[in-house]
Amino acid sequence: MRVSVGIDVAKVVHWACAVDDAGRVMLDRAVDNRPDQIASFIVDLRALGGDPVIGLDIVGSFASFLEASLLTEGFSLVHAPGIAVNRAGQGFAGGERKSDPRDARTIADLVRTRDLRPILPDDATVTAIRLKVGRRRDLTEEQTRRLARLRALLCGVHPGLERELDVTCKGPLTLLTRYVTPAEIRQAGKRRIVAYLAKTPHLRAVERLADQALAAAHAQSLAVTGETAIAELVRELAIEALESKAKIARIDHDLAALLATHPDSALIQSLPGMGAVLVAEFIACIGDIRRFPSADALAAAAGLAPVIRQSGKKAGWRRTIGGDKALKRVFFQGAFCAVCTKDPLSKAFYDRKRREGKHHTQALIALARRRVTVLWTMIQRRQTFDPLKNAA
Structure with missing residues (x-):
């Protein structure tokens, strides 16, 4: 007898529901997110008999301890995405009603009736990469908002300087930590500005930067209220932007060290367009490649596999709306970098799709889908990218 278990994961109290092959409820209880309560729940699972398959709607985050406890005990875990749970719940009586027991029952039914993607244990390297990638993503998003706000403020008080400076670089940011308004820049003069910039190591072209700032300051005589x-x-x-850049640089250094110890890193980086950051994001998204039995499964997880849309006499294919957005971004960005760096095979494929009438984004998505198959095959065969073999 197969036992299907659904767990609605929460920070304080999980709710678990187990059903048999016929969908009859065998267990329905709350589980506090505490070691002793999870141990008691595991004893109850053992008492059900069989080999339970457990579905979780959340992976990682506050589900990490529960996930580790169940994997350590040898249980088979699968992932039931939250959007699938919400949509499946609409099909039950009472449609829009929601509760933790109801969600747990829905997850259990999905485990019983669907072929869900397995959850496999990660080693310490993959866990560290995932944490570093998440922190880097947070810092990057905050930096983007911060620089947009800085540009808006600077454009309001000194638009000429805002046009001249690239505030994503260290030199212009260092200048703005001291000199902003036209009056400040004119009063300081070139010598003082150069001396101030020279205090920061590894800054290049400080004299040219000072000349740009002075030219913008002399072009504006109005002082904004x-x-x-x-x-x-x-x-x-x-x-703050300089501090954030330093933090991101430290994380990139840590990621490079972690990737040096990962067995798949060299294979993935041999594919054109896959730099260290994209490789780290890819590993953080997929974990163990064995979770994906085929390249098609990996493409579906990334939302790059087209899906059929048929109704009556009309039939066609459309782009997938769902999928892991972070994983899709990895493949799309990798394809974009490969085209921009003039990789011959990628550029030829992209140009062919453009000649077929596809616009820029469609051609990149098609290239990204092709690269999914190449990358999955490389990892399965433990072979680095060989452009000659690919061309043949």
Whole structure:
């Protein structure tokens, strides 16, 4: 007898429901997120007999301890995505009603009736990579918002300088930590600006940067109302941006060290367009490649496999809306980098799709889908990318 278990994961109290092959409820209880309560729940699972298959709607985060406890005991775990649970719940009586016991029962039924993707244990390297990638993503998103705010403020008080500076670089940000308004820059002069910039190591072309700032300052004689307060905020944002850049650089260094110890890193990086950051994001998304029995399964997980849309006499294919957005971004960005770096095979495939009438994004998605198959095959066969073999 197969036992299908669904667990609605939560921070404080999980809810578990187990059903048999006929869908009859065998267990329905709350499980506190505490070691002793999870141990008691495992004893109850053992008492059900058979070999239970357990579905979780959340992987990682506050489900990590529960997940590790169940994997350590040798249980088979599968992932039931939250959107699948929500949509499946609409088909039961009472449609829009929601509760933890109801969600747990829905997950159990999905485990019983669907072929869900397995959850496999990760080693320490993959876990560290996933944590570093998540932290880097947070810092990057915050940095993007911060720089957009800085540009808006700087454009309001000194638009000429905002046009001249690339605030994603270290030099312009260092300048803005001290000099912002036209009056400040004119009063300081080139010598003082160069001396201030020279205090920061590894800055290049500081004299040219000072000349650009002075030219923009001399071109503007108007002092904007409230420019002193705006300048203070710009300086604060510039300091924060420099600190964030340093944090991201440290994370990139840590990721490079972690990738050096991962067995698949060299294989993945041999594919054109896959740099260290994209490789780390790819490993963080998929974990163990054995979770995906085929390249088609990996493409479906990334939302890159087209799906049929048929009704009556009309039939066709459309792009997938769902899928793991982070994994899709890895393949799309890798395809974009391969085309931009003029990789011959990628560029030829992209150009062929453009000649077929596809626009830029469609051609990149088609290339990304092709690269999914190549990458999955490389990892399965333990072979680095060989352009000659691929061309043949």
